[in-house]
Amino acid sequence: xxxxHSLGNERFEAVLVRIETATGRPCRRNGDTVQCxxxxxxxxxxxxxxxxxxxxxxxxxCHAGCESxxxxxxxxxxxxDLRADSPRASRVVAATYDYTNANARLLFQVVRFDPKSFAQxxxxxxxxxxxxxxxxxxxxxxxxxxxxxxxxxxxFVPEGEKDADNLRALGLVATCNPGGAGKWGKLADDSALxxxxxxxxxxxxxxxxxxxxxxxxxxxxxxxxxxVFEMPDGRKDATAWIESRDSLGPDDLRRALIEMAENAPVWxxxxxxxxxxxxxxxxxxxxxSVGRYSVNVDSNAxxxxxxxxxxxxxxxxxxxxxxxxxxxxWLVWAEDWWVDDNNKEVTRLAIDxxxxxxxxxxxxxxx
Ligand SMILES: [Zn+2]
Numbered sequence: 001x002x003x004x005h006s007l008g009n010e011r012f013e014a015v016l017v018r019i020e021t022a023t024g025r026p027c028r029r030n031g032d033t034v035q036c037x038x039x040x041x042x043x044x045x046x047x048x049x050x051x052x053x054x055x056x057x058x059x060x061x062c063h064a065g066c067e068s069x070x071x072x073x074x075x076x077x078x079x080x081d082l083r084a085d086s087p088r089a090s091r092v093v094a095a096t097y098d099y100t101n102a103n104a105r106l107l108f109q110v111v112r113f114d115p116k117s118f119a120q121x122x123x124x125x126x127x128x129x130x131x132x133x134x135x136x137x138x139x140x141x142x143x144x145x146x147x148x149x150x151x152x153x154x155x156f157v158p159e160g161e162k163d164a165d166n167l168r169a170l171g172l173v174a175t176c177n178p179g180g181a182g183k184w185g186k187l188a189d190d191s192a193l194x195x196x197x198x199x200x201x202x203x204x205x206x207x208x209x210x211x212x213x214x215x216x217x218x219x220x221x222x223x224x225x226x227x228v229f230e231m232p233d234g235r236k237d238a239t240a241w242i243e244s245r246d247s248l249g250p251d252d253l254r255r256a257l258i259e260m261a262e263n264a265p266v267w268x269x270x271x272x273x274x275x276x277x278x279x280x281x282x283x284x285x286x287x288x289s290v291g292r293y294s295v296n297v298d299s300n301a302x303x304x305x306x307x308x309x310x311x312x313x314x315x316x317x318x319x320x321x322x323x324x325x326x327x328x329x330w331l332v333w334a335e336d337w338w339v340d341d342n343n344k345e346v347t348r349l350a351i352d353x354x355x356x357x358x359x360x361x362x363x364x365x366x367x
Pocket of ligand 1: 047063066
């Protein structure tokens, strides 16, 4: 056994993070040897030695006698994850987000890993974790703060916890549902938002827009005010926008976000249902400017009708767009299903394609 290669070994570091996350206590590095509290028994003194094997894999040894199998189980890892060629254990915990009941009792955590993926875990009652939230009630994120916040403040509702935390860091009230887009309906209760001024920030993609509309629909007639908007300048979400404004201080950022909420149109069921089925003259104009540079698509082949517009745009961006002639609506491919577009993705795709084409060909931006 050699511990010489432990420093800078990503798998090794990731296992240490796992142990620290599971035990809630830091591992101690003593040269190349690392001592941790054992996650598999009630460990007053750090009795788990962690080292790197000659083959690059990770070795766990509990001096109190716990079997490796029990230690792995407490870490939600398998033998395979300790092997030198395993990719899975190399993900590290990037952040944890607590979900509590109204009295601030921890119900579960959402864990974000790097590379980006998510898992959920709940306390097992013995200082460890159970890696699922089966039969656990799902509250709004940061529920106690939401309940005590000034009722006249805007409550910002982005898609995920990272955005909510970044908004909160600016002094705003923010919440979201666990699980991200499409999971609002699994909340135990969203009554903390009833009677409140709610500003929903839609992620700038089809799934994000669909989620924002779903949230608005569910809070319709319950929230005192309801606004839905996207971040300006094509930024994907609140975090991306805040990061793009690094010259502004928190007060300016907070004021700007409140202004966005105030200036966003009031959301009503009627406006959502009556949204125009096509962005026509605009998309037609953009699509034609793309078509001029496209060798594959002749814009003149499509009649100047609504159906012609639709078919022309589908010819250009067919894999990601469909036009439902019967319902006169655009549908956009959102990872694994077709969703109503409300026109925004169509416009975005057309503009993106037009820009990249005109730039690649050395044309000035025409749109
Ligand atoms: Zn042990």
